[in-house]
Amino acid sequence: MPPEKSAYALARYSRSPDSIRDSIEWVRTHDSRSFLESYYFQYGHASIADLGHTVVCFEGISELAATEIEAEPLWDGQAKSSRYQDFSRSGFVTPPELSAADAEAYRATGEALLAAYSKVNELALACLSERYPRPEEMKPGAYRRHIAARAFDVARYLLFWGVPTNVGQVTSIRTLEKQIRRLKVSEYQEVRELSQELAGACAAEPDCRWDVNAAAEPVAPTLARHADPDEHSARSREDLRLWARQNLTAREAAPPPRVDLLRPTHVPSDIVATLLYPVTDRPFRELYELACGWSQGRRGEVIDVALGSRTQRDALLDNFRGGLYAYDLAIDIGAYRDLHRHRRCQQFRQDYSGNLGFDTPRLVSEAGASDIYESAMAGALDTMHRLAAPGAHYLLPFGARSRFLFKMDFAEAEYIARLRSGVKGHFSYREIAWEMKCKMEQLEPELGRLIEATPPWVEDPLKR
Numbered sequence: 001m002p003p004e005k006s007a008y009a010l011a012r013y014s015r016s017p018d019s020i021r022d023s024i025e026w027v028r029t030h031d032s033r034s035f036l037e038s039y040y041f042q043y044g045h046a047s048i049a050d051l052g053h054t055v056v057c058f059e060g061i062s063e064l065a066a067t068e069i070e071a072e073p074l075w076d077g078q079a080k081s082s083r084y085q086d087f088s089r090s091g092f093v094t095p096p097e098l099s100a101a102d103a104e105a106y107r108a109t110g111e112a113l114l115a116a117y118s119k120v121n122e123l124a125l126a127c128l129s130e131r132y133p134r135p136e137e138m139k140p141g142a143y144r145r146h147i148a149a150r151a152f153d154v155a156r157y158l159l160f161w162g163v164p165t166n167v168g169q170v171t172s173i174r175t176l177e178k179q180i181r182r183l184k185v186s187e188y189q190e191v192r193e194l195s196q197e198l199a200g201a202c203a204a205e206p207d208c209r210w211d212v213n214a215a216a217e218p219v220a221p222t223l224a225r226h227a228d229p230d231e232h233s234a235r236s237r238e239d240l241r242l243w244a245r246q247n248l249t250a251r252e253a254a255p256p257p258r259v260d261l262l263r264p265t266h267v268p269s270d271i272v273a274t275l276l277y278p279v280t281d282r283p284f285r286e287l288y289e290l291a292c293g294w295s296q297g298r299r300g301e302v303i304d305v306a307l308g309s310r311t312q313r314d315a316l317l318d319n320f321r322g323g324l325y326a327y328d329l330a331i332d333i334g335a336y337r338d339l340h341r342h343r344r345c346q347q348f349r350q351d352y353s354g355n356l357g358f359d360t361p362r363l364v365s366e367a368g369a370s371d372i373y374e375s376a377m378a379g380a381l382d383t384m385h386r387l388a389a390p391g392a393h394y395l396l397p398f399g400a401r402s403r404f405l406f407k408m409d410f411a412e413a414e415y416i417a418r419l420r421s422g423v424k425g426h427f428s429y430r431e432i433a434w435e436m437k438c439k440m441e442q443l444e445p446e447l448g449r450l451i452e453a454t455p456p457w458v459e460d461p462l463k464r
Helices: 003-015 020-028 032-042 046-051 063-069 100-131 140-158 173-183 189-203 221-226 231-247 267-279 284-293 296-307 333-339 362-366 370-386 391-395 410-420 427-443
Strands: 053-062 076-079 164-172 259-262 325-332 346-349 401-408
Touching (some): 003 020, 003 046, 003 173, 003 221, 032 221, 046 173, 053 173, 063 164, 063 189, 100 140, 100 362, 100 391, 140 362, 140 370, 189 221, 231 267, 231 296, 259 427, 267 284, 267 346, 284 325, 325 333, 325 410, 325 427, 333 401, 333 410, 333 427, 370 391, 410 427
Antiparallel strands (some): 346 401
16 A cells, blocks of 8 residues: 555554454545645644655665665665675766866765775785685685675775665655655755655655556655755754854864763753764763753753754754763764664764774785775875865765764663674774773673673684
C-alpha cells in the first residue's frame, strides 16, 4: 500500500471495532489525503504518520550530503561502503556554490587527492601482501578481498567529502517530513536541492515498482504539500552563533584530546553547553564548566536566544535532549562517518574547518607512502582554506580531524565500544571505541569493567 494509505488504514484500525481487512477496504473507498490533512497536519496527531513507511534511494550524491541525509535519530538505511569501492576512477561532486575559479582549484586538488589515493592503495596492498602471505587453507579469491579491504582502509584517508556515494533508506513518512524540512534549510546547496527533489518524489508515483502492471499512486502527496522548511532550527543556530561571538571572550585553545568523557550533573548547564557547542570551536567540557559558573539569568539568556524563533508547530531542538554521558570527540572524518550511523544517541558537530590537522595511518610510512600522503593532505587543507565556505568543506579529506559530540546512556556506550573495537573494523574507529571504553573505566569503574572491548593492538588483517 502507498505509505499514506497504510497510515490511514492502521489509524482507523486503532479507532474502530473493525478487522484490519475491513479497515483496508474502507480506505479503498475513502480519501486518505483528507484524513491526514485533518488529523496529522491540522490536529497534530503526529504518531499517525509513523504508520506509513517508504523506501527512498539517493544516487550519485556527495559523501557530505549523505551524512546530512542520515542525521535523523529514527532512521534506517545503508550508505555505500568505502571499503568495497575503488574510487580512483569515480570522479567527485563539485559543490554548486563555488565560483568558476574556486571550482577549478577544487577540481585540481580533488584529482590530486584521488591520484594519491590510488598510489597509496597500491603501496599499502603490496606491503600487506608481503607481510601477510596467504594461508594455505584460505582460497585465493577470499585472500585478495581481505587484503584489498585493508589496503582501502589506509587509502580512504585521502578520500574527501566530495566523493560520490549512494544511500538507501527506509523511514516513516513522519521522519521523512522532518528530514525534508531539515534539509531545506541546509547550508549546502546540494542538500537543499536534494530536499526539493525528495519532496517532488513524494508527490509522484514511485520510480521503482515491484509489480509494474499494478496501478501506481503517488507516494506521499499530502506530506509533499506540507513539508515546509524548518526555519526555527536554522534561525536558532544563527542567533546562537551571534550570541557566542558577542559574549564569549577569546582564549588560547589547547590541543583537544581525541576522546573526552563527561557526566554532566547540572541539567541547565548541560543544555546551554550543548546549544553553544555546534556554533563555536570550543570543547564541550569548557562550555559546560563555563555555563556552570554563570548565573541563572545568563544561562536563561542563552536558552531564550535558542527559542526566540520557535513557533507552536516547532518541537524543542534536539540540543535539549541528552544522555547520561557526553563524549566529545576530536577525530578524523572517516571515523565519524562510521560512528555517525549509531542512532541511539544525540549527535552534534562543529563547523568543518580543517584547523585540527589530520591523522596518518601507521601503514602509510611502513609502505613507503609518507611523502605522497602528507603532500596530498597538506595540499587539500591549504586549498580548502583558500576556498569560500561552505563549498570548501567538500574538499575536507577523511583523514582530517573535526569535533563531534555524542550524548548517550551507558548501554549505547557499551554497544559502540564493544562493536566498533572488533578486529573486523577499520583501525581508526577501533582506536576511538577502545578509548571510549578506557574513559568510561576512569569515570565509572563499576560500569567500565562491563565493556568487553578489543584492544586495537589485537589484530587479524585476514578476518572480515
